[in-house]
Amino acid sequence: MQERRSTIEIIKQGEGLSIEFKRIIDSPYKIAKTISSFANTSGGVLLIGVANDSSILGVSSELHELQKLERAASSLIEPSLHLTFSAELLDGRKLLRVEIEESPEKPHYALNEKNQRIIYIRIKDKSVPIPKLLIQGEGDADTEKLLATRHVKSLISYLKSTDTVTARAFSRIINISEKRAERMLNDLAGKQILLKIHKAKPETFSLKWAE
Secondary structure: OOEEEEEEEEHHOOEEEEEEEOOOOOOHHHHHHHHHHHHHHHOOOEOEEEEEEOOOOOOOOOOHHHHHHHHHHHHHOOOHHHHHHEEEEEEEEEEEEEEEEEOOOOOOOOOOOOOOOOEEEEEOOEHHHHHEHHHOOOHHHHOOOOOOOOHHHHHHHHHHHEEEHHHHHHHHOOOHHHHHHHHHHHHHOOOOOOOEOOOOOOOEEEOOOOO
């Protein structure tokens, strides 16, 4: 069994695949997304009362935060999840520590404000949606064929070790023209396999899902 790390050690490590900090829970829907992504991946620890830069700020009302967590876990996640809570005092400030185990019942769906059911997984320090077409039994034949191609397999392997890719970089990886590489990347973004980062110049893509 893995040894339980102290909250101080977790704060020092910073956010990542299995760690997330929240100053407060501003929405049960948003926290449902985070909780379900941990359960759908490899589990994790959520610290409430800690800023993104690891500053310890504390919570003003433990009850209000717990109510939002309880609503998210029991009403906004399907199947519902059991969470382990503990309150801790650090630097005179109260934090909430929430433990989420990797779930044997995964995948878990999180409901959003439009009552849409979405599966989220953890990639690095982000909770990202898995498109329906990539869920077993819900994919279309064209997409499955695309994912099985040598070029796309090479791209996915590259993006698992590198955050982003441009058309120029992709063209060099698989030895095709930059124009063709750009078309392929846009096609994969259109099928919700890649995420297009609009603000980046040149146009950049990142992986939106993981096996």
